[in-house]
Amino acid sequence: MSPKPESISKPKANRARRSLKLFRRANWSDSTSAAVNRLSSSNHQQPKSRTRQKFTADLQPRTAKHPTTFWHSRFRASPLYIPFLVTLNLAVIAVGLSTILGTTISIANSLQVTSPQDNVSPDKVLAENADSNTSRLEKLFPIAELGKEIPALQAQLEDLAAQYPQLEPKVFLADLDTQSYVSIDGQTPLSSASTIKLPILIAFFQDVDAGKIDLQEELTITEEVVGGGSGGMQYEPIGTKYTALETVTLMITVSDNTATNMLIERLGGQAALNQRFIDLGLTATRLQNPLPDLTGTNTTSTEDLGNLLVQLARGELVSIQSRDRLLLIMRSIVRNTLLPEGLEAGAIIAHKTGDIKSVLGDAGIIDMPNGKRYIASVLVKRPDNDPQAKEFIQQMSHLVYQYFTLQPTDTFTN
8 A cells, every 4th residue: 555645754854853953053153143133133032041141242243342343453454554564664764764863963072073173283183082082982882901010019119119209110021821911101212222123023024024135135334224222233345244143243232323214215214114003002202313323313211012922922923933033042142230230149131221311121032930921011211321220120020020039920919
C-alpha cells in the first residue's frame, strides 16, 4: 500500500530541522546588525534574559564607546591623510634642525671676532682673537691631563732657587716611568745658547732617515759658515771637507759652532729649520742668527728641550738606528760640568749644554743604576758669566737625582 502524499517520514523530518538550524546560524551574523538596529530604534521592550542583554550590548557599534577611534578610522580613509602625515613629519624635522642651528649660532656668537681697526695690524687682531677664543673653547671642552705634577720635588727646587735671588732659573723635569713632571717657568722663552743644537741634531737625523742626507757625504767649510767661540773647525782652511757624520758629531761633542752653521746650511737655512721646529711642536725655539749668537737672539725653552728628549726616549721622532747613534753622540760630550756633576756613580747621561754670558743651560736623559729614567732640562738667566749659575745647576741635578733614588722604579704617587 503506497504512503500518503502528504505524509513525511521521521528521518526526513529530522534532516529538515537540522538544515533549517544550520541555515539560521549561517545567516545570523548578516541579520544581527539589522536586528539590533531594529531593537534599538523601536519601542519594543528588551528581553529580560541577562544572556541576551549581554550579547546585544557586545554588538553595539564601537562608536558608542570609542568615538576618537571611529573618527580616526574615517580620517585614515580620507585622501588628505597622507599629505597630512608628510606635512607633520616635515614640521618635526624643521623644529629639530632649527634647534641644532640655534645652538651652533649661540656658540659661534660667544666666540669673539674683532674687526681690524685702521691703526691695528691684522696679525695682532688675529692673535687677540685666537687667544680669546682659545680660552673660551677651553671652558667648553675639557683638556686631557697627560701627567701629574710632582709638588714635593717642585717645592724643594723652589726653595733651592730662593737661595740664588740673582738668578732666574727655568726648569723642566719628567719621570719617564710615570709621566709625572715638574715645570718651573718651563714655557718661558729664553736665549738658547748652544742648547738649540739639540733640535738641529734631531732634524739632521730625520733627513738621514728620509734619505735626504748621506752620513758619508762631504760638507765644505766656507767663509759664510765659519763661527767663532767653541770648536776647532773655525781654524781649518776654507775648502776643508768633513763628512756629514763627522760634522754632526763635532757640533754636539765639542759644541763646534762652525759645524753647526754648516748643518744649518745643509738643512735648508734658518727659515726652513724654524718651520721644522714648528712641525716638531716647539713653541719657543727659533733661529735668528748663525752661531755663536753671543747676544742671545736664538731662543728656546726648557719645556721645548725636555719634550724633545721625552719623545726621543719613547722611540719617536727618528728611527731606532738613528736614535741609538744620536744618543751615543750625546753621551760623548766633552764638557761634563753641569748636570753630570750632580749624578752618582753608575748613572748615564745623554745631554747638550749651552753657555753664553747671559745664559747657562743643560738638557739630558738620565739613566739611573736602579733602572729609573728621567729628563732634566734647565736654563738659567744670569748676570754676565755669574759662576753661581753653574753651582745652581749642579745642586739642582744632585737634588733631583737623590729624590728619584728614593722613589720606586715602577710607580710614583707624588
